[in-house]
Amino acid sequence: MGADRLQIGKYEFDSRLIVGTGKYPSMEVMRAAHAASGAEVVTVAIRRINLDDAHGGTLLDYIDRSRYTILPNTAGCYSAKEAVLTAQLARELLETDLIKLEVIGDAQTLHPDPRETLAAAEQLVNDGFTVLPYIGDDPIACKQLEKLGCAAVMPLAAPIGSGLGVCNPYSIRIIKERACVPVIVDAGVGTASDAAIAMELGVDALLMNTGIAKARDPVLMASAMKHAVIAGRQAFLAGRMEKRLYASGSSPMKDLISTAGQS
Amino acid sequence: MKATINGRLRELPDELTLARLIELLGSAGKSVAVAQNDRVIRRTEYETQPVRDGDCLEIIEAVAGG
Numbered sequence: 464m465g466a467d468r469l470q471i472g473k474y475e476f477d478s479r480l481i482v483g484t485g486k487y488p489s490m491e492v493m494r495a496a497h498a499a500s501g502a503e504v505v506t507v508a509i510r511r512i513n514l515d516d517a518h519g520g521t522l523l524d525y526i527d528r529s530r531y532t533i534l535p536n537t538a539g540c541y542s543a544k545e546a547v548l549t550a551q552l553a554r555e556l557l558e559t560d561l562i563k564l565e566v567i568g569d570a571q572t573l574h575p576d577p578r579e580t581l582a583a584a585e586q587l588v589n590d591g592f593t594v595l596p597y598i599g600d601d602p603i604a605c606k607q608l609e610k611l612g613c614a615a616v617m618p619l620a621a622p623i624g625s626g627l628g629v630c631n632p633y634s635i636r637i638i639k640e641r642a643c644v645p646v647i648v649d650a651g652v653g654t655a656s657d658a659a660i661a662m663e664l665g666v667d668a669l670l671m672n673t674g675i676a677k678a679r680d681p682v683l684m685a686s687a688m689k690h691a692v693i694a695g696r697q698a699f700l701a702g703r704m705e706k707r708l709y710a711s712g713s714s715p716m717k718d719l720i721s722t723a724g725q726s
Numbered sequence: 727m728k729a730t731i732n733g734r735l736r737e738l739p740d741e742l743t744l745a746r747l748i749e750l751l752g753s754a755g756k757s758v759a760v761a762q763n764d765r766v767i768r769r770t771e772y773e774t775q776p777v778r779d780g781d782c783l784e785i786i787e788a789v790a791g792g
Contacts (some may be wrong), residue, residue, distance in 0.1 A: 483792030493790070508791025511732040511784065512753055522788050523757055538791050551766040552786050556759035623792070650792075672792025 467700070469668050471645055472593040472614035474532065474561070476503045479662070480692045481534065481647065482685070483672025484508075490525040492681055497531065500675065500685035504532045506563055508539070509553050534595070536563035541576070543583035550587055562587060563617070563649075563670075564596040573623040573650075577604045581611065588612035597649050600634040602641060609644050616644060617670060620661055621651025624673040628657035632664055639665045655684075655691035662695025663703070727779035738777060745772040753785070760785050 469476045481504040487493035497505060505526060526533065535553035540546040543566060550562040566583055568576030575598050587594045594613045598604050605616040618638055621627035628651065629635060639646045645667035652658050652671045661669055669692055678684030727738055731751075738747070744767060748754055760767045761784040767775050777783070 484790040485792045487790070506792055507788040509786050510789045512751070512756075512758055512787050514732055514734065514751060521757060522790050533788075535788065536791055548761055548764060548766070548784075549786075552759040552761055552784070553788075555766050555769065556757060556786065556788060670792075 467696070469645065471595065471647075474593070476532075476668075478503045478689075478692075479668040479696055480658075480689060481506065481668060481670040482675060482688075483670070484522060484526070485672050486676035487681060488676075490522075493676070494525050496675055496681045496685040497526075499682045499689065501689040502531070504534050506534045506536050506670065506672070507557075508536055509549050509556070510539075532561070533557050533559060534561050534563050535559065536565050537583075538563075538565045538567075540566050540583075541568070541579070542566065543579045543586065546579070546583040547586050547590075550583075550592060551590070554592070560591060561593045562595065564594050564613075574619075575599055577601070580604075581607055584608055584613055585611050595647065600631045600638065602634060602637045605638045605646070606641060609642060614644060615647050615667070616642060617647045617649035619650040620648045620657065621653075623650040624677075625651055626653025626657075626674055626677075627651050628653055629661050629664070632660070635661070635664050635666060639667075652688075654678075655687040658688050658691035659695035659698070662692055663698050665699050668692075727777075729777055729779065729781040729783055731783045732785060742777040743773060744775045744777060747777050747783075748772065748785070751785070756787065758785050758787050 469479050478501050480502045482500050482502040483506045537546040537549040546566045566576050566579040567573050580596055584594050584596050595615045596608050596613050597617045600618040608616050620629045647668040647670055648661045648666050649670040652674045675681050675685045727740055763782050
């Protein structure tokens with residue numbers, strides 16, 4: 464993709480696929496899937512250490528930090544206050560100003576709480592973070608986050624972990640058309656065609672976890688997602704043909720042969 | 727003294743620094759970050775930062791997630 468790079472704030476990437484680290488059958492499979500995905504950014508969550516068993520390895524042992532940029536998230540937070548403290552802890556832990564801001568409003572849908580997300584985004588931007596907020600497919604909320612100084616907006620394609628694909632392509636298109644920061648579709652992509660469809664809408668990148676980790680063969684699916692993201696991006700840049708209701712043959716309709724008895 | 731660590735009230739030795747506490751918890755050498763009463767403590771301060779009676783500490787690490 465050469466010059467067609469993804470720019471998020473001061474960061475630049477060749478890959479337009481961001482992948483998670485959750486739900487893999489093993490750390491080895493996760494590591495192989497990350498390699499197959501071609502991703503340059505991987506997400507991690509922040510949690511309390513286990514006081515009963517603090518020994519043993521950590522997730523970071525399985526992420527080559529010379530190869531991958533780590534994007535910590537605030538998953539599990541229900542309030543701006545929790546999210547801001549989680550982000551500040553992540554910054555100290557991982558020495559990054561990147562944060563995937565996630566403030567959820569409901570355990571069943573895992574939809575974001577827009578009010579708390581906006582409040583947290585404002586505080587984090589003012590605190591010097593490069594903020595990538597997870598948000599609903601709401602053009603107004605996306606614009607508000609952009610105005611607060613978020614480096615990207617990350618509307619969901621469908622509920623987290625649902626694999627339903629892009630449920631509202633028209634909203635995603637509207638968000639993209641109006642945005643002046645990268646639009647990263649986050650959550651809901653279930654298979655390669657979902658990824659291609661999302662990218663064909665013109666969004667700048669995709670963030671996914673379950674679609675790869677819960678495939679029967681996560682490493683193969685990671686490769687499929689990589690190619691789907693590239694295909695979708697190239698199709699978007701190429702510009703698709705206009706749709707027609709009726710057929711339009713590709714072969715000339717003149718100078719056809721005739722059989723004996725016809726003129 | 728007593729302090730709450732990750733939501734659990736614990737009896738701790740007096741005259742304790744954050745570095746020593748992390749060691750007592752078996753997490754020395756591990757990548758962790760600490761918030762003391764909702765304030766994130768810089769790693770460079772662990773050796774000198776005292777744990778005080780009644781403190782509320784959050785000690786975190788990176789885990790798998792999306």
